[in-house]
């Protein structure tokens with residue numbers, strides 16, 4: 357633990373996947389942090405759409421990350437993750453494994469694939485499965501197919517490491533981006549039966565200390581009052 361640092365503040369929600377990836381990165385780098393929970397309402401004091409939280413993130417979504425050591429406030433999980441890496445991963449333990457132009461692009465392309473495609477498609481499956489007020493079978497089918505298409509792509513990439521990491525040489529922040537979203541497959545009503553390498557990778561990820569600690573910390577955190 358970096359005891360000389362003031363704890364960072366991770367604004368989160370008890371179940372939403374995006375804050376969890378930031379917690380995993382913080383755990384991996386052994387950075388001190390406290391979690392503040394918000395709900396999804398517009399309550400001025402407790403909700404992500406309320407006036408208090410909107411001063412931190414005008415987009416009204418978690419995660420947001422405040423760093424009292426630098427005064428920097430970030431939001432969007434990708435920006436939070438990259439901030440943490442730039443400032444605190446001085447030995448590059450979770451960044452791109454190599455330094456070539458191709459290595460950097462390989463890291464970013466998988467990061468962006470999760471942020472723009474696999475994550476949002478899974479989110480829409482969840483929405484039309486659990487939260488949309490009326491049934492919309494066409495929309496649900498569309499997003500299920502798109503999520504499975506992403507699983508096809510991910511399964512192919514995992515073949516390069518035998519299912520141990522998304523970038524072939526070692527676990528990186530890219531794996532942290534994917535873990536909370538892929539973990540949601542059952543909640544989304546999806547199956548990994550056709551994806552043995554994703555299944556293996558998820559088991560390996562979920563056994564890692566930084567992943568387990570992040571979930572414990574997020575689930576144990578107090579709601580913001």
Ligand SMILES: N[C@@H](CCC(=O)N[C@@H](CS)C(=O)NCC(=O)O)C(=O)O
Pocket residue numbers: 369371372373374375396404416417418419431432433434471
């Ligand atoms: N693209 C954003 C998405 C953030 C996001 O959608 N967060 C969810 C929780 S995982 C949220 O705050 N939802 C509140 C809402 O939908 O009102 C990111 O990667 O951080």
